[in-house]
Structure formats: C-alpha cells, structure tokens
Amino acid sequence: MLIPIWQRILGILVYLLPWSDAIPFGRNLFIEFPLLQWLSLPVLPLVIFEQTIPFGSLILFLLLFIAVVRNPKIPYFLRFNTLQALLIDISIVLLSYAFQILLQPFGNALLIRSLSSTILIAILAIMLFALIECIRGKEPDLPGISQAVKMQLY
Secondary structure (H helix, E strand, O other): OOOOHHHHHHHHHOOHHHHHHHHHHHHHHHHHOHHHHHHHHHHHHHHHHHHHOOOHHHHHHHHHHHHHHOOOOOOHHHHHHHHHHHHHHHHHHHHHHHHHHHHHHHOOOHHHHHHHHHHHHHHHHHHHHHHHHHHHOOOOOOOOHHHHHHHHHO
C-alpha cells in the first residue's frame, strides 16, 4: 500500500517529541563538538511550547495520544508512528529521571558524561532510522517497541 506524502511528513514530525527530550543528554557532546548543536534546531519550537505553557509536554502527550492514537479515523501509518514515538518518549523521560536520581551524586564524572553521550547517539540512530523508514513509507520496526505498538493498535 502506498503511503501519501502528507502522512510520511506527519509521521516524521511526531518523532520530534522524543528527540526534544533526548537533547539534554547531549549537553557535554554539544560542548565538545559545537556543530552538533544544529541537531537541536528542529525541536526548538516544540521546546518553547513545552516551556511556555504550564504542563505543555503533558498536554502535548495527551493530545497526541487521545486525538491521534485512539482515533480510528486517523490512518494507521500515523497512529503507528505516533504511538511508537510516544513510547520512545516515555523511555527517554524515565531514563532522564533515572539519571537525575541515581547518577546525580556522582556529579560530572567522565563515566556519566560518556554514558549520557552514548544515550544521545543511540537515540539519534533510532530517530534517523525512523525518519528514513517514514520517508520510504514503511513502518519503522524497532524491536520490542513496534510489537507493543501493534498490540495496542489491533
């Protein structure tokens, strides 16, 4: 089945939500390599929205979940990618909380900086894979996450 261009573009845009929550993991990487800061430009409007509106990220999350994922009138391709992006986002938020709670006492140690940079690079790889698959009009098949999405949507 051929996926229309507008669905592919919207499928790409929903992955900006997890990318916006992943950017803080790259703080040290952005200091070392300033050109990498360009990777944060696509999410600036989203970050501004989330910071200016109280509970902006929660509102956006609920809006995407209720209006897109749970709406059977929305094409399956968009519902799939939106739910997958939301599950990735939940994982990133939980990971950031774990970093704050468990690793905060260690300060800015080399191990913490390396782990944080590795997480950002892994998330970037996931986002690039999802972006390429959406451009091709295919569902990004991420082990574990895609199966959970399919179980929720069927």
